[in-house]
Structure formats: C-alpha cells, structure tokens
Amino acid sequence: MSNPTHDAPEAWITSSYSGNxxxxxxxxxxxxxxxxxxxxxxxxxxxxxxYLPAEAWTQLLAIASKIQVPPAE
Incomplete structure (x- = not known):
C-alpha cells in the first residue's frame, strides 16, 4: 500500500509487546x-x-487477535 504523506500521523505508539x-x-x-x-x-x-486504510487495519487486528503466540523462551 502507499504511504500518503498528507495523512501522516503526528504521534507513534509502540507495541505493548516491546521489551525495554x-x-x-x-x-x-x-x-x-x-x-x-x-x-x-x-x-x-x-x-x-x-499504510492501511481503516477497514484493512480493523481486519488485521481481528485476525491478529486470534493468533496464539507461544511465550518467549
């Protein structure tokens, strides 16, 4: 997907799965x-x-929420 600069975010959120x-x-x-x-x-x-349009982002989150990730070793 393209990355429209006119819709660039003002702030970024880091995943809660990030380590320190x-x-x-x-x-x-x-x-x-x-x-x-x-x-x-x-x-x-x-x-x-x-870039993901809003509908695609919603679909990605729905799919990702169903994936079971094994704990880190």
Whole structure:
C-alpha cells in the first residue's frame, strides 16, 4: 500500500509487546491518520512505513487477535 504523506500521523505508539531493550527487540509502531493506520519498524523509524486504510487495519487486528503466540523462551 502507499504511504500518503498528507495523512501522516503526528504521534507513534509502540507495541505493548516491546521489551525495554529497543536495540534487540523486534517491534512495530503504529500511527493513526484521518483515514487509516501507518505501521513502521521501531528500530528503523526513518525507514518508512506502510499504510492501511481503516477497514484493512480493523481486519488485521481481528485476525491478529486470534493468533496464539507461544511465550518467549
């Protein structure tokens, strides 16, 4: 999906699954625009983001909530 700059988020939220050591933790951040969500890598915030329209973001959350993730070792 494209990354419309006119809808760029003003703030980013880091996933609650992030650890305290951002250098070794794989994590995503999400920023909300007027019509959807931008998602980016928290370790490379200048590397760009991808954009999901609101309906696609809602569908992604519904699917992700059904996935069972095993605990970290």
């Amino acid at each position: 050591d951002s250098a070794t933790t794989n994590c995503v951040e999400v920023g909300f625009g007027k019509a959807g969500a931008h998602v980016r890598d928290s370790k490379d915030p200048e590397g760009g983001s991808f």
